[in-house]
Amino acid sequence: MGVIVEHFPLYAQGFLQTLRICLFSAVGALVLGTILAGFRVSPVPPLRAVGSAWVTVFRNTPLAVVLFAVAFGLPELGVNGSYFYFGVIGLTCYTAAFVCEAVRSGINSVSAGQAEAARAIGLTFSQSLSLIVLPQALRTVVPPLGSVIIAMIKNSAIVGAFGVGGDLFAQGIQLTSAQGYAAAGVLTGVLLGYLLLTIPGGILLGVLERKVAVAR
Amino acid sequence: MSTSVLYDAPGPVTRRRTLISSSVAGVIVLVVIALVVIRLANQGQFSGALWGPLVSPFDPSFLAVWRLLGQALVATLVAAALTLVFSLVIGTLFAVSRITANRYYRWLVVGVIEFLRGVPVVIAIFFAARVLPEVGLDLPILWYLVIGLTAYNSVIIAEIIRAGVASLPRGQAEAGYSLGLTRGQVLSSILLPQAFRVMLPALISQLVVIVKDTSLGFIISYEEFVRTANIIIQTLHNPIQTYAIVALIFIVINYGLGRLAEYVERRLSQAKRTAAAPADPATVDTGAAGGG
Numbered sequence: 001m002g003v004i005v006e007h008f009p010l011y012a013q014g015f016l017q018t019l020r021i022c023l024f025s026a027v028g029a030l031v032l033g034t035i036l037a038g039f040r041v042s043p044v045p046p047l048r049a050v051g052s053a054w055v056t057v058f059r060n061t062p063l064a065v066v067l068f069a070v071a072f073g074l075p076e077l078g079v080n081g082s083y084f085y086f087g088v089i090g091l092t093c094y095t096a097a098f099v100c101e102a103v104r105s106g107i108n109s110v111s112a113g114q115a116e117a118a119r120a121i122g123l124t125f126s127q128s129l130s131l132i133v134l135p136q137a138l139r140t141v142v143p144p145l146g147s148v149i150i151a152m153i154k155n156s157a158i159v160g161a162f163g164v165g166g167d168l169f170a171q172g173i174q175l176t177s178a179q180g181y182a183a184a185g186v187l188t189g190v191l192l193g194y195l196l197l198t199i200p201g202g203i204l205l206g207v208l209e210r211k212v213a214v215a216r
Numbered sequence: 217m218s219t220s221v222l223y224d225a226p227g228p229v230t231r232r233r234t235l236i237s238s239s240v241a242g243v244i245v246l247v248v249i250a251l252v253v254i255r256l257a258n259q260g261q262f263s264g265a266l267w268g269p270l271v272s273p274f275d276p277s278f279l280a281v282w283r284l285l286g287q288a289l290v291a292t293l294v295a296a297a298l299t300l301v302f303s304l305v306i307g308t309l310f311a312v313s314r315i316t317a318n319r320y321y322r323w324l325v326v327g328v329i330e331f332l333r334g335v336p337v338v339i340a341i342f343f344a345a346r347v348l349p350e351v352g353l354d355l356p357i358l359w360y361l362v363i364g365l366t367a368y369n370s371v372i373i374a375e376i377i378r379a380g381v382a383s384l385p386r387g388q389a390e391a392g393y394s395l396g397l398t399r400g401q402v403l404s405s406i407l408l409p410q411a412f413r414v415m416l417p418a419l420i421s422q423l424v425v426i427v428k429d430t431s432l433g434f435i436i437s438y439e440e441f442v443r444t445a446n447i448i449i450q451t452l453h454n455p456i457q458t459y460a461i462v463a464l465i466f467i468v469i470n471y472g473l474g475r476l477a478e479y480v481e482r483r484l485s486q487a488k489r490t491a492a493a494p495a496d497p498a499t500v501d502t503g504a505a506g507g508g
Contacts, residue, residue, distance in 0.1 A: 043226070043234055046242040060424070060470035061463045062431035064442045069463060072455035076259045077252060154336035161338055161435050169339060176346055183346030191335060191343075198334040 003181045004189035007171075014171035015193050021088060021156045021167060022197075026149055028092035033099025040104050043125060051100065058097035063155055066090045067162045087159040091152065098148045106141030107133055139212045146205035153197050168193045256456075266454040270461050281448055288444035289465070295358060295430045295440065299365040300423060306366060307373030312403060314378060332371040338432045340364040345436040361433045369426055376418045380411030416484065420477035424470045431466075441465065 004011065040051035058066065067090040074086060110133050118128035160167035172190035176183045226234055256262065269277035314325045332340075341364030348360065384407060392402035412419075434442035445458045452458070 044238050044241050046238055046245050050245055056471060057463070057467060060428075060467040060474070062428040062442070062466060064431045064434060065445075065459060065463050065466060068442065068445070068455070069459040072459060076261060076456060077255050154334075157336040157338045158432065161342075169336070169342075172339075173342070183343070183350055187339065187343050187347065190339060194336055194339065195331070195334050199330070202330075202334070 003175065003185045004192075007175060010171050010175070011168070011189055011193060014166065014168035014190075015196075017167040018153075018156055018160070018169075018193070018197070021084070021091065021159055022153050024088045025091040025095060025152060025156070028088065029095035029099050029148075029152065030145075032092060032096035034103055036096060036100035037103035037107065038129065040100065041107055041129070055097045055100055058094050059101070061094075063090070063094050063158050064162065066094050067159065071162075087162065091155060091159050094155070095148065095152045098151070099145065102144040102148055103137065103141055105144070106137035109140045110136045142212050143205065143209050146201070146208065150198050150201045150205070153201065154194065157194065261456055266452075266457050269448075269452055269454070270457055277452065281452070284444050284448060285441075285461070285465075288439060288441045291358075291433075291438065292427065292430045292440045295361050295365070295433065295438070296423070296427045298358075298362045299369060299426050299430070302362065302366040303369040303373050303426070304419075306370035308377060308408070310371060310374035311377040311381070312408075314374065315381060315403065316399065329371045329374060332367055333375075335368065337365065337368045337429050338435060340367045341432055342435055357433075357436055357438045360436055361430065361438050364432075365426060365429055368429075369422065372422060372425075373419065376415050376422065377408070377411050380415035380418075381407050383414055384410055413484070417477045417481040420473055420480060424473045424477075427470060427473070428466065 036051045036054055039047040040055070042048060042051075067087065070090040070093070071083065071086045074081070074089070107129075114132055114136060115128055118132040123131065156167065157169040160169040161173065168190050172186050175181045175186045260266070264272070268275035269281045272278060310325070310329060314322070314329065317325050341361055344363040344367075345357070345360035348355065348363070381403075388406055388410065389402050392406045397405070430440050431442045433440040434446070437443060439447075441462045445455075445462050448458050449455045
């Protein structure tokens with residue numbers, strides 16, 4: 001356990017890097033996922049096809065495969081960047097599929113009468129979606145969306161292992177494999193770092209859930 | 217045509233507008249795809265040298281490559297099957313002890329479940345592979361992967377089963393007690409069998425997560441698809457093509473499992489409608505939404 005105290009700065013750095021990966025990916029995935037959900041319920045068939053193709057591909061492919069495909073594929077398309085950005089892009093694309101499904105099921109949970117009423121007073125598709133349905137869907141969507149984000153925080157460890165480096169898990173691998181510390185102590189520190197994010201996240205989610213809960 | 221509540225059955229004007237926006241969106245999508253394809257073609261990514269070993273039976277490396285991929289498939293399925301069996305057994309034990317625990321040690325069961333749910337799977341696997349040998353437990357790599365995956369999936373399955381038990385009507389347990397069955401008998405012969413049935417779709421969906429997570433075996437050099445792909449790439453230098461094939465294999469397996477879950481769900485709800493309808497099956501949030 002001494003290793004945690006001895007290398008505390010390394011752990012702190014790793015924690016910050018993990019936080020950075022999660023922040024970028026969470027914002028990206030929420031935006032992209034909501035847009036995709038809009039695609040999936042839209043009256044325009046090509047957009048619906050894009051939405052469902054995205055969900056089918058990214059929900060059924062392991063994150064590790066997505067990450068490797070992004071890291072090898074994007075440079076061929078002329079997009080160059082550090083592994084950090086490739087990692088964030090991979091995690092964003094992957095998580096967006098789950099965000100999309102959560103938002104879509106939220107949209108479907110808004111009772112039909114609401115959308116019918118919106119249509120009855122002459123609102124267009126985008127007006128009824130953005131003014132009537134989405135604000136209500138948001139409440140139902142908070143719990144599943146929170147679970148998606150917490151799962152994403154845990155998935156960020158895969159991003160670290162795949163070579164972004166510098167995050168909590170990568171620091172742990174470095175300390176055990178390269179510097180030869182006993183794995184039990186090192187990895188306990190790494191675990192504590194993740195639990196520091198996921199458990200308060202879960203509690204926060206529970207509070208939010210009670211706050212936005214609405215009888216329907 | 218459309219049953220969506222978000223927009224009316226289209227009239228002539230809307231139909232025209234939809235047609236126009238569909239064409240515009242379709243053209244944009246096609247242009248993006250075309251740009252990507254052209255770019256990849258310019259980089260020589262469609263050359264026979266890169267694709268041949270994967271798709272052409274006449275290529276000298278074809279057999280060797282697919283033998284490797286076949287072994288990876290077997291490795292993946294073995295790890296997933298073992299994980300499923302262990303997770304079901306241990307998950308049921310977790311669920312039963314959480315349901316029957318008296319309040320003096322319920323916090324302990326809940327604590328263990330919440331802890332294991334909060335641990336990233338990839339770290340559970342790495343932890344098993346590094347720490348178990350330190351305490352003198354030397355196993356084949358497969359078992360480290362299975363242990364790591366089971367640690368996470370058993371608690372998710374425990375929550376699924378618990379939600380299934382909770383979704384059953386009270387009368388089921390009450391009828392059992394009134395017959396003089398003990399608590400354990402009610403649970404094992406009345407509640408659990410029904411809970412498994414109700415939760416079968418959720419359990420199949422969890423199998424998708426397990427299959428996907430076996431890919432994390434590459435961290436500990438277990439020769440599943442990702443590790444195998446990396447080995448193939450080292451000799452053939454065709455990462456995009458190899459990963460495209462690997463992704464396709466995963467999509468086929470998991471899409472099939474997903475459809476199976478939908479089918480079972482439909483069958484169950486049909487059976488329910490014909491029988492006297494009991495309570496709604498709870499919509500469960502197991503926290504597994506983000507997959508692995």
